[in-house]
Amino acid sequence: MAVTIKDIARICGVGVSTVSRAINNDPTINVKTRDRVLKVVKEYNYIPNNSARNLKMIESNTVALLVMGIENIFFTSMFGSFQEQLEKNGYDFLLHAVSENQDAVDVAVELTMEKRLKGIIFLGGQMDHCKEKLEKLNVPYVLCTVAREGEKFHADLPTVSIDDKVESQRAVEYLISKGHKRIAVITGNKNDFAVGGRRLSGYRHALEDANIPLDESLIIHQKDEIPGYSPANGYAVTKELLASHTEFTALYCTSDLVAFGAYKAIYKAGFKIPEDISVMGFDGISLGEYMEPGLSTMVQPKQDLITASVKKLVKRISGEDVTQDIYEAKLLERASVRPLR
């Protein structure tokens, strides 16, 4: 098997604790001994076994980022900045993906023990029924951009996010301000009561406030058979919408990626954006800038979300009590929406 601390100790003719001191840079070790040991360590390519180390150690200095939805471009684009900010605060960074069939909190508990985590940031995903479970997590944590079902906000939980309903409402109000009344919306699939539900709710409220009657035929749900919030899904449902000859002047997509798919369906049907149909996105992923025409969208304040999450976690680690942070999205006007008349 691999070379262990004992081997190194034997080879150097010292005790294992001396080797341990050498590799952990213990200040009480003699510099010469340390260098001698380290030379052998290098020579024999010795790498300490982390399991043994973690088993014994009381605590590490590691903060883990637990990502639900590792293929989501919005989340992956945040990794680098998270790492940077965390390291700037003196923490080691660990990225861990939670797959669909896993329970995020269970994974968190396991990882906490395994790595003796100092803190956890949950990124993405849905966390509705975990409130009590979350309390079992005896490590400071923060929920960043974690969706919650329905209207309730768990204001007592340490979350960092935008208010999906409010921002969605703003998106639709923008469309209305441009003179649009027949506004189609592509939301999540039928069972999406979290992000999709809240964004749809914002749509309804905007229409209501503007006294525009709600037309259910303008509310489009993504297809269950196609990955959610993907261009493919946006393309498929927009194609059907267009084929149905439902009348509308603007299409509001609750996700930029969906809007990309909508673009294609619209072009393929022979229409022009924004001349024939205005399109509005949501999230503000950077690729929207490169579409033709540039996609108007509600930009999530990614940097704020990251900075606030880290700051909040650091506070919690040092014992302070924190609660919820809501950040505002920013309306980004590009060229995909035109004023009516």
Add this chain to the structure above:
Amino acid sequence: MAVTIKDIARICGVGVSTVSRAINNDPTINVKTRDRVLKVVKEYNYIPNNSARNLKMIESNTVALLVMGIENIFFTSMFGSFQEQLEKNGYDFLLHAVSENQDAVDVAVELTMEKRLKGIIFLGGQMDHCKEKLEKLNVPYVLCTVAREGEKFHADLPTVSIDDKVESQRAVEYLISKGHKRIAVITGNKNDFAVGGRRLSGYRHALEDANIPLDESLIIHQKDEIPGYSPANGYAVTKELLASHTEFTALYCTSDLVAFGAYKAIYKAGFKIPEDISVMGFDGISLGEYMEPGLSTMVQPKQDLITASVKKLVKRISGEDVTQDIYEAKLLERASVRPLR
């Protein structure tokens, strides 16, 4: 601290090994005892300590996917399929990101010991000088889409990838076949002798074979100050290229993402694609379909690469010796290239 196996044993009035048998579904345990133990496990929310487990266990059934470049959309889009294929072959799946400042092989060694890995798939990144180091890894591994410097292919290493030079050459030959002679190319930054270098080399060879004189002013390197292979980089360099009034009829981008940026620069300068300038990409990421016009590109056979990687790893795990697999990219004609004259 957390509840341990001893606690559970004490509470149940059984030995620790019985608890161990219960949680590991040992067939020799009495069903009634098992259920009783499991009930207590649930009740006390006991989660076994993985470090202890890994420390003790001879081997796991886990295969790790080590990703270099976790923010790269081309790689992230492969995760789901990798997981699926691996699990179909009976392995547990572990995704682990290697950050810029880490050595992939060191991380691999560490992880192998820590998780008692059955095998490793390296995805992405550059691995030039690691051949000897790699041999220190006493676990079967496969390199998938791992770039190598220069022309040498390490044919004796278990790699799965396309031949970047050959496929790049095909891309340019396609452009030439459409009548283009003044073909600008955007390659990696000046120090990129791996993917960027090989793809550039393909470009040179294609021109040479077609007796088209090489014009160095048509070879554009990405900027060091901007993240590589990003739309932002493509935009910046294309803008400069256009401003320089260098003449060309086609722009070959060695990455789709770069092409997206080029699109924007071209539109902003008032040109049309493909009427004024033809654009060719590379990689075949799915978003290319949604650009306007659809991006013609060389599609990496993602599914083949994944399937082959898994198959190769499985073989290696069962002791077979395998070497290199080269897959062919597929030319995907969409609408961004027009025939000249």
Add this chain to the structure above:
DNA sequence: ATGAAAGCGCTAACAA
């Protein structure tokens, strides 16, 4: 400044 030795929580012989 260094070594000996006691576990960390678990699995896997081995005994019963």
Add this chain to the structure above:
DNA sequence: TTGTTAGCGCTTTCAT
């Protein structure tokens, strides 16, 4: 079928 026990490789007292 179950319990006892010896480590897995490391860190960390406690002596020396």
